[in-house]
Amino acid sequence: MKDSETPSPIGSARVASATLTVIAIVGTAWLLVELTRFFLLIFAAVVLASVFGAIAGWLCRRTGMKRPLALALSVIGIVALFAGVFTLFGSQLGKEMATIRESIPDALADVEAFLDRYGWGERVRSLAQVGGADLSDLLSQAGGYALAAGSGLADFVLVLVGAIFLASDPATYRRGLLLLIPRKAEPTAAQALDDAGHGLRGWMIGQGVSSLVVAALTWAGLAMLGVPAAGGLGLIAGLLDVIPMIGPIIAGIPAVLLAFTVSPATALWTLILFLIIQQIQGNFLQPMIQKQAVDVPPAVLLFAVVAAGLLFGFLGVLLAAPLTVVVFVLVQRLYVKTLLGKDIKVAGRD
Numbered sequence: 001m002k003d004s005e006t007p008s009p010i011g012s013a014r015v016a017s018a019t020l021t022v023i024a025i026v027g028t029a030w031l032l033v034e035l036t037r038f039f040l041l042i043f044a045a046v047v048l049a050s051v052f053g054a055i056a057g058w059l060c061r062r063t064g065m066k067r068p069l070a071l072a073l074s075v076i077g078i079v080a081l082f083a084g085v086f087t088l089f090g091s092q093l094g095k096e097m098a099t100i101r102e103s104i105p106d107a108l109a110d111v112e113a114f115l116d117r118y119g120w121g122e123r124v125r126s127l128a129q130v131g132g133a134d135l136s137d138l139l140s141q142a143g144g145y146a147l148a149a150g151s152g153l154a155d156f157v158l159v160l161v162g163a164i165f166l167a168s169d170p171a172t173y174r175r176g177l178l179l180l181i182p183r184k185a186e187p188t189a190a191q192a193l194d195d196a197g198h199g200l201r202g203w204m205i206g207q208g209v210s211s212l213v214v215a216a217l218t219w220a221g222l223a224m225l226g227v228p229a230a231g232g233l234g235l236i237a238g239l240l241d242v243i244p245m246i247g248p249i250i251a252g253i254p255a256v257l258l259a260f261t262v263s264p265a266t267a268l269w270t271l272i273l274f275l276i277i278q279q280i281q282g283n284f285l286q287p288m289i290q291k292q293a294v295d296v297p298p299a300v301l302l303f304a305v306v307a308a309g310l311l312f313g314f315l316g317v318l319l320a321a322p323l324t325v326v327v328f329v330l331v332q333r334l335y336v337k338t339l340l341g342k343d344i345k346v347a348g349r350d
Helices: 009-034 036-063 067-117 121-130 132-150 153-168 170-179 183-225 230-240 246-260 264-292 298-312 314-339
Strands: none
Touching (some): 009 036, 036 067, 036 153, 036 183, 036 298, 036 314, 067 153, 153 170, 170 183, 183 264, 183 314, 230 246, 246 264, 246 298, 298 314
């Protein structure tokens, strides 16, 4: 054999190295996809740790107590708060949820009769028949999400314990993360972490106030209109307010249906009530959240929620807003500010 036909050792080494690199990249990508839910749980723990840390910091400033004691009180307080709410109001809310389930069929019948009275029934039924398959798919997915949420007790315990560890010594985890960053980029990475933490804490404060206000307004408004299960519907509206743009629409559907069991006029006033609350949420509460956290454009939040639901399911929808806030802040700091050199406002800072 001629020397020109003999394979070069250097060429073979390069081929082997390129092959191993491709395999490593593909394997890493596959591992990241498989561990998506795991990373979401870690992020949920970070969000909850931020809540614990914010409360503990407030207690330290107000009372001068040591951080470990303040952190323990914050954890006990939040767990006791949720336990107390479910204990004190669980039975009443259960009755109201039962009322919602029992009243929906009658409400649908009333809606159908109302549409038939004005000659719209057949047309609406045709549209409903065309979209029946899509609606069934949507409901089946929603049922799957609800089942996943209901069976997530182990995930909740994991997130709670992880959040306690993260909140107890955040400097250790921050220092460990920065050790993975090249030395030249470490100051920028540290600033990005500070911005993300500031924006996340601000979003939680604003969102908590927004949810309470929406729940109270919905509860009071529906009670004044005489809509059944006003408390349960108010709770649903407050919880779904965490989901930007889409949550209030989902919360309004059962309320309007139940209002039809009273009268069509009540249903109309219920629709107007939700439109008013939506305007308050969009023009007052949402800007307050953005001022506390970061000014994320509404369209970005909307598409982020849809994308998170398609990619990650129910857990992705719940975490879409804080995850969008964090990603938005990191893009501002790392790309717009550092790489492009443009002046920006990050994480609600002046």
